[in-house]
Amino acid sequence: DTAVSQTPKYLVTQMGNDKSIKCEQNLGHDTMYWYKQDSKKFLKIMFSYNNKELIINETVPNRFSPKSPDKAHLNLHINSLELGDSAVYFCASSQGRNGDEQFFGPGTRLTVL
Amino acid sequence: DAKTTQPTSMDCAEGRAANLPCNHSTISGNEYVYWYRQIHSQGPQYIIHGLKNNETNEMASLIITEDRKSSTLILPHATLRDTAVYYCIVRSSNTGKLIFGQGTTLQVKP
Numbered sequence: 001d002t003a004v005s006q007t008p009k010y011l012v013t014q015m016g017n018d019k020s021i022k023c024e025q026n027l028g029h030d031t032m033y034w035y036k037q038d039s040k041k042f043l044k045i046m047f048s049y050n051n052k053e054l055i056i057n058e059t060v061p062n063r064f065s066p067k068s069p070d071k072a073h074l075n076l077h078i079n080s081l082e083l084g085d086s087a088v089y090f091c092a093s094s095q096g097r098n099g100d101e102q103f104f105g106p107g108t109r110l111t112v113l
Numbered sequence: 114d115a116k117t118t119q120p121t122s123m124d125c126a127e128g129r130a131a132n133l134p135c136n137h138s139t140i141s142g143n144e145y146v147y148w149y150r151q152i153h154s155q156g157p158q159y160i161i162h163g164l165k166n167n168e169t170n171e172m173a174s175l176i177i178t179e180d181r182k183s184s185t186l187i188l189p190h191a192t193l194r195d196t197a198v199y200y201c202i203v204r205s206s207n208t209g210k211l212i213f214g215q216g217t218t219l220q221v222k223p
Contacts, residue, residue, distance in 0.1 A: 004156075031209060041198070043157065043213040056210055090156050098209050104156030 004105035012111045021076045021108045023091030032074035033092040050097040081112045117201045122218040131188040135201030138182040143206045150197040191221045
């Protein structure tokens, strides 16, 4: 049983396209996160939702829009993809909104050509 | 959130204890010390966290100095599967935001 799952695992697309990455957690957690890990391996938080409410929104371009249809899902939609968006995107979840013990998904490797 | 300083890399012999240091000299009273690790090509994995007391779980021990300006993560019997990047993170109790630094790349050798 996968606790935090992401689809797809790999995504290769052209510049200018719009794409979505899906995340689901079956842990019953209230809070979900999106992180980006760039080519230099730095891991940075992008967004966090608690019970479908946005609680963390780092300085991320407007082309990135998270959507939480319910507390078990947090999807990431990216418009007008750019070369610099190439990275590994990780979804995570935690029980409370203060982030104790975050459980991470396996990651989605996005390559923009 | 306070910044942390960790050595870039460390080696450890298989079966020996791995002691990973972390400096967080600007930590404030309501900030916790968290440790995560990232095995190659996987998502980060939570290891342990603490406020001021030493903590131990099935994976590791966390030793926090009395002034809380530094800490050490101890893997008591390192195995090859412990080879990973280990991140020391200081997090405020008011926010869920984890700020990852460069971490320490631990190489466990046979």
